[in-house]
Amino acid sequence: MENFKEKLDSYFEASRRGRAVWKEIEKKYHVLEEDSLVLFPDNDEKLNYAALRNLGGYLKKKYISRVLLIFSDRNIIYGSKYQVINIKEDMMRDLLRYYRLTQFREKIVVISMKEPFGNDGIIGEKGITLDDYVMNALYV
Amino acid sequence: MKVSEFDRKQIQNCIRQYAEQGMFNGRNTAIFGCTLYAREIRDCLRQYGTEIDVILDNNRDKAGKTCLGVPVCLPEEYFQQQLKEVVVVICSKYSREMRAQLDTLGDKRKQILDIPVEESIRKIEDSWENLQERIHEAEAGYQIYDQIKTQYPKDSVLFLCPYSGTGDIYMACLYLKAYLEKEKIIHYVVVVSAESCRKTAELFKVQNLELVNGENMQLMLKAWECFGSETMQVKPLLYWGWRTKRYLYADSYPQITFNEMFVYDVFGFNDNVEKNFPSIDRKSDYAEKLFRHSALKPHKTVIMAPYAGSFDSEMGMDAWEDLANKLKKRGWTVATNCCGEKELPVRGTVPVYFPYKEAVNVLQYAGGLIALRSGFCDIVSQAKCKLIILYESGFSASRYEYFSLKKMGLNQDVVEFVYEKRKEEEIKQKIVEAMG
Numbered sequence: 110m111e112n113f114k115e116k117l118d119s120y121f122e123a124s125r126r127g128r129a130v131w132k133e134i135e136k137k138y139h140v141l142e143e144d145s146l147v148l149f150p151d152n153d154e155k156l157n158y159a160a161l162r163n164l165g166g167y168l169k170k171k172y173i174s175r176v177l178l179i180f181s182d183r184n185i186i187y188g189s190k191y192q193v194i195n196i197k198e199d200m201m202r203d204l205l206r207y208y209r210l211t212q213f214r215e216k217i218v219v220i221s222m223k224e225p226f227g228n229d230g231i232i233g234e235k236g237i238t239l240d241d242y243v244m245n246a247l248y249v
Numbered sequence: 250m251k252v253s254e255f256d257r258k259q260i261q262n263c264i265r266q267y268a269e270q271g272m273f274n275g276r277n278t279a280i281f282g283c284t285l286y287a288r289e290i291r292d293c294l295r296q297y298g299t300e301i302d303v304i305l306d307n308n309r310d311k312a313g314k315t316c317l318g319v320p321v322c323l324p325e326e327y328f329q330q331q332l333k334e335v336v337v338v339i340c341s342k343y344s345r346e347m348r349a350q351l352d353t354l355g356d357k358r359k360q361i362l363d364i365p366v367e368e369s370i371r372k373i374e375d376s377w378e379n380l381q382e383r384i385h386e387a388e389a390g391y392q393i394y395d396q397i398k399t400q401y402p403k404d405s406v407l408f409l410c411p412y413s414g415t416g417d418i419y420m421a422c423l424y425l426k427a428y429l430e431k432e433k434i435i436h437y438v439v440v441v442s443a444e445s446c447r448k449t450a451e452l453f454k455v456q457n458l459e460l461v462n463g464e465n466m467q468l469m470l471k472a473w474e475c476f477g478s479e480t481m482q483v484k485p486l487l488y489w490g491w492r493t494k495r496y497l498y499a500d501s502y503p504q505i506t507f508n509e510m511f512v513y514d515v516f517g518f519n520d521n522v523e524k525n526f527p528s529i530d531r532k533s534d535y536a537e538k539l540f541r542h543s544a545l546k547p548h549k550t551v552i553m554a555p556y557a558g559s560f561d562s563e564m565g566m567d568a569w570e571d572l573a574n575k576l577k578k579r580g581w582t583v584a585t586n587c588c589g590e591k592e593l594p595v596r597g598t599v600p601v602y603f604p605y606k607e608a609v610n611v612l613q614y615a616g617g618l619i620a621l622r623s624g625f626c627d628i629v630s631q632a633k634c635k636l637i638i639l640y641e642s643g644f645s646a647s648r649y650e651y652f653s654l655k656k657m658g659l660n661q662d663v664v665e666f667v668y669e670k671r672k673e674e675e676i677k678q679k680i681v682e683a684m685g
């Protein structure tokens with residue numbers, strides 16, 4: 110049980126660090142309440158590109174004027190017309206741990222099909238595509 | 250899901266305030282979204298002599314149909330045609346983008362009444378104090394999980410059922426056996442948060458069953474959301490129910506039903522998975538005794554189930570009473586499945602209540618069921634009798650495309666109708682003819 114307590118405490122520490130990551134981003138990039146954050150934590154090329162492909166649709170659907178794309182340094186993407194922020198992988202992990210604990214802002218999308226954010230069970234079934242999933246599961 | 254008391258008061262207070270100021274006088278009134286709150290808003294407006302003219306909704310599948318007896322229209326199309334001034338009532342967590350959309354329609358002929366409800370006024374916090382509170386919650390959730398877990402073998406998996414809908418439990422348990430085999434799970438505990446759910450799960454003779462209150466269920470889910478399956482042997486048996494989970498909004502996908510969401514999203518199966526229906530005790534004489542006691546005719550009784558836990562139907566009790574009278578003229582005896590003070594029997598019918606484990610037997614002994622779509626319909630879906638199910642257009646909780654027993658593969662002989670107030674007489678007639 111002691112080991113478990115240490116493990117839980119390490120998650121809490123990670124979430125505290127994650128909050129610090131968020132506050133740094135908020136300050137550095139002057140993030141406002143109406144801006145949206147889209148996080149790309151996974152090295153899933155197909156999913157990530159589907160998310161980028163449908164990003165314009167998401168912004169239009171939700172009347173969002175500014176979006177910040179946050180990548181971990183595994184997934185560095187250059188040349189996007191949107192604000193792109195690259196953070197270290199461990200910072201992304203901490204930021205996600207923070208998000209898993211609390212909805213620290215309204216508009217935040219995590220591009221992931223991993224627990225607890227989602228799964229890919231429905232993709233490919235009954236004609237449902239990855240783009241369908243992105244537009245109607247993630248970008249809602 | 251129904252409107253909470255807090256939200257009801259919010260709606261009433263807002264509408265009273267603006268009605269007394271004359272906001273609705275001389276203007277059309279629209280509600281934005283076929284939402285959970287729409288009926289409450291409509292009923293409240295009626296108290297001040299205002300009827301809604303239209304419901305605006307961005308869902309193209311709903312446009313052109315009706316909801317609450319009024320047309321549903323895409324916002325853009327409505328404002329292209331609409332010349333009179335209109336008040337648009339918004340009541341949604343998506344209120345910001347709804348207002349933004351209405352602004353782009355660039356029309357000065359509208360006024361917007363944005364009613365704040367719990368889901369839209371929930372405070373988003375990134376303070377240190379807030380984080381500490383969430384940490385305490387996660388700790389508490391883990392302790393509750395641990396208390397349950399220690400009562401069972403070490404390798405036990407806890408299956409959490411986040412929502413207290415009996416239909417959700419039924420669907421989850423339908424595929425549980427196949428999932429246990431697939432994942433080679435030997436010991437498990439199904440954890441539910443309502444007595445009705447416990448009784449539903451019992452039908453499937455699950456290995457271990459625990460009942461916790463709703464708050465403890467949410468705490469466990471929050472803990473699992475933070476710590477994950479690498480730390481907690483937990484699997485939620487629903488495709489939604491925790492904050493960060495994303496799932497396909499199947500509004501635009503008629504090929505996806507409630508059943509498919511369990512098959513694909515919850516359990517990761519394909520269409521070939523076998524359903525494991527609960528076994529029925531054919532030797533039980535419960536139904537025979539019930540009918541004798543209630544003076545109901547075997548095989549010539551219609552049981553009505555006019556109540557649904559997840560939505561309030563537009564079909565009033567007068568309509569059910571009229572239906573009952575029509576059936577009685579055809580020689581049927583009619584009973585109402587009801588329980589407790591809030592569920593009154595349809596006037597002129599016999600009140601009956603029977604446990605879930607006897608439900609299939611009772612219905613087969615009766616001969617017929619007419620029911621609002623609810624979890625009860627899933628529980629009795631295997632009954633060999635005339636099953637007539639009523640859905641309602643416009644509301645997610647009763648949507649035919651998503652919850653049809655036939656489309657879900659639960660019963661191919663079921664007769665299904667989509668109820669609309671303006672077609673009530675026609676539907677009643679069809680129901681009576683279908684019953685025979």
